[in-house]
Amino acid sequence: MSTITRIDPAGRADDRQSLEEFLTLQRQSVVVKATGLSDADAARVLLPSITTVSGLIRHLADVERSWFREVMNGETGIEYRWSEADPDGEFRVTADDSLAAILADYRAVWAESNEVIASHSLDDVCAGREGRFTLRWIMLHLIEETARHLGHIDILRELLDGVTGE
Numbered sequence: 001m002s003t004i005t006r007i008d009p010a011g012r013a014d015d016r017q018s019l020e021e022f023l024t025l026q027r028q029s030v031v032v033k034a035t036g037l038s039d040a041d042a043a044r045v046l047l048p049s050i051t052t053v054s055g056l057i058r059h060l061a062d063v064e065r066s067w068f069r070e071v072m073n074g075e076t077g078i079e080y081r082w083s084e085a086d087p088d089g090e091f092r093v094t095a096d097d098s099l100a101a102i103l104a105d106y107r108a109v110w111a112e113s114n115e116v117i118a119s120h121s122l123d124d125v126c127a128g129r130e131g132r133f134t135l136r137w138i139m140l141h142l143i144e145e146t147a148r149h150l151g152h153i154d155i156l157r158e159l160l161d162g163v164t165g166e
Helices: 015-034 053-072 099-118 135-161
Strands: none
Touching (some): 015 053, 015 099, 015 135
């Protein structure tokens, strides 16, 4: 498992600090769970679906870009691995896809997302999606989305090489 240090969210914090720290903890935990896998194992399909560790991490990267940059900030022209023709494009990985590169992209997304988070108050309304969401809602959604897929990664890791742990 990785030697990455994971944040320990403060037990007494305001909403913003709590949301930021729990999102960071989930992100870091994804990296911890994936670290140490070979590229081939990270791309190995173990389920009837095309779900893999690498695919889940690429999905999380694209989802963060979508929610923070496109939905919250209203940016356009952001490239995603999914498309109308291939809605599962980010999950299509092979043993030739580098887990290190996938993790580097995921970490780069954190910086992008954190810039968006820092530039808004929690009650600011998003520029996209007809203003249906606040930054607070988007952060809660990303914590939920990341934690859910972290659970999938945890199970896949155990199936791949038996590694378990927090």
